[in-house]
Amino acid sequence: MSELLKYPGESSNNDLPPEAKAAAHTRRVFLFKVAVGLNMLVGAVLAVPLVGYLLGPAMKKKSGVGSWVTIGDVGGFPVGETRLAEIVSPVAGLGDGQTAKVACWVRRVSEQQFQVFAINCAHLGCPVRWFSESKLFMCPCHGGAYYEDGSRASGPPERGLFEYKYKVAGNSLVIHAGDMPTLATQASCTDKPLVQIEPATDETRSSWGA
């Protein structure tokens, strides 16, 4: 289009006769430029709320997500055992259906002391399963394994299981649930230092080196 519009002052227009230059420098060309600028302005004003809407889910403050939910009666979790429990996520939305449910592993260490583990493997979020005999959590996806206290035992995870904050209110066990636990979204989980990954020692390797 640009070659059709002869703008005065452009080098290619220098050979034009003065009448043609004057003809190109019309009110219409000026108004068109104004109109283009107007559209850019309107476009920018339009874009701000659209982008804001699009990025809405990403803009939520970390601390604001989640709340305390009752997970069940304390008596349902015998001391020394680890049991699967489920809640309805306090942050579930309209039409979430079954996906609103959240599962977690509750370990009752002593009368008043619990550990509530997220079901999501710290590697890539697959559901870990508890094996009471070997006292291990195992992940079906890439073979991550954790000890009964949630610390990393083996496999690709670089840290232990995510843990929910909990409190005992009267006879109920209450946990703070919100974000799906991932390495970046642990807002509801108690802080847990990364488990140092020990490289397999030569000794261990060679002992299997049949």
Add this chain to the structure above:
Amino acid sequence: MGSLKERVTVVGLKGYEWLEHRLGLIKPLTAAAEHPTPANNASWWYVFGSAATVLLILQVMTGILLALVYSPSANEAWSSLNVLNHNIALGWYLRALHGWGSDFMIAIVLIHMVQVFLFGSYKFPRELTWIVGVLLLLLTLGMAFTGQVMRFDQDSYWGLGIGASIASRVPVIGAPLVHLILGGPIIGGATLSRFFTLHVFVIPGLLLAGVGVHVWMVLHHGVSDWPMPGRLVRKSTYEREYHELTEKTGIPFVPDAAWKDAVFAAAILFAVMACAFFFGPFGPGGPPDPTIIQTAPKPDFAFLWIYAVLAFLPPSIETPVMLVVPVLGIAGLLLLPVFASQGERHWSRRPVAVLMVSVIAVTLGIFTRLGTYTPWSPIMNAWTSDPIPPKYLHDRTPLEREGAIVLQDKQCRNCHALDGVGGLRGPTLDSVATSLTEDQIVRQVLQGGGNMPAYGNALNPSETKALVSFLMTLRGNDLEPAVDASRTLSHSGFHAAPDSDPKTGQKP
């Protein structure tokens, strides 16, 4: 009769002229279809691009038909797929066509890409055609991933979890990125809605527009001529040479070259129909209920290799590899024609190109194969479903048999196979006593190491004793038990450590 025929012809011609005068598209499109193309590229090797386009049209059509019934709500999606499978006449067949069409489309797009690469067709002046093609491949894979989400079963749910977990590893913006992908704090209705939007509006729109640009450039530059060893592409001469070749040997693309495209497209469509008819639709698997943990999530075929790679990366380099390698790979594909836009086209003069394709194909093949049986994963029910083979219980003492029970109870079989049955995560135990001494087995069991958890807390001393005595009987076909070389030496009278301290001359 003759006059009637003439009259019909005249009316038809007038109708055509009326239409074309107003539409103005038929003549230019016919001219484009009949454009001359060098006779040497009217080959069966040049049929994959058009087949991919035909498959795209099939996907659009079957997708629209599925959308008549599918409910993109986390509450109902899974059920609506079961309704399609079982309650709607031919719903299962439409789902099967769409699913198999997607697998065929990925395969054909990849073959098309390999062909273009090996023929050097991405070189001048078709660099941008290649770049748009790479974007089309990415969009196709995007359709495959979002399509897997549409199935909204267990695999789809946990696949989203894997995607979010990968995104969470991005530094600084990890958390907002996870929320952006999921549309909220958890996988749910908002997640399915945005993947539906991607799968049905955004990516198909980009894909159709991209195919339009891609085909336009093919018409603009002409279909690349058959590569000849020694005939180099030079920016200064190529277009003149191509023009001369077309002048000399040109044949109309339609019908002289296009009949092969048409035959191949029909064969591919028939293959999709046959697979759909005989093998049926994909899933849906179990419902997307995160409290059902008896599941071993797995991605669709096209992504199995990524799933396998993620099992093998050492934890310390996993995040950088996950985030950097894909960027480098895609950048390499996009920039390829910029850095190799001239020179030799024929594969016989481009050994590095052939080697690259071979290595990449074999690598993808191996990882995909591994992804089908996941040797790195514990077999969750091996300890209850796979008994100790009876031959390993014959002629054992009660203590050793007790050890076999411990082996079973403590879920050792989930990771260790006996007689070929059990997990593949750890080494098979059939001949463990020939490679480890008793002391080494005790140490390995109690302390773990080398990717094995420590069982010190899960075994009491008597269980350990029984387990180790059973393991000590596992010596394959009566092979020699492992020996500790240092112990043999000390028993044979050679004393590595002196009996007395040389400094003091006293006995310790």
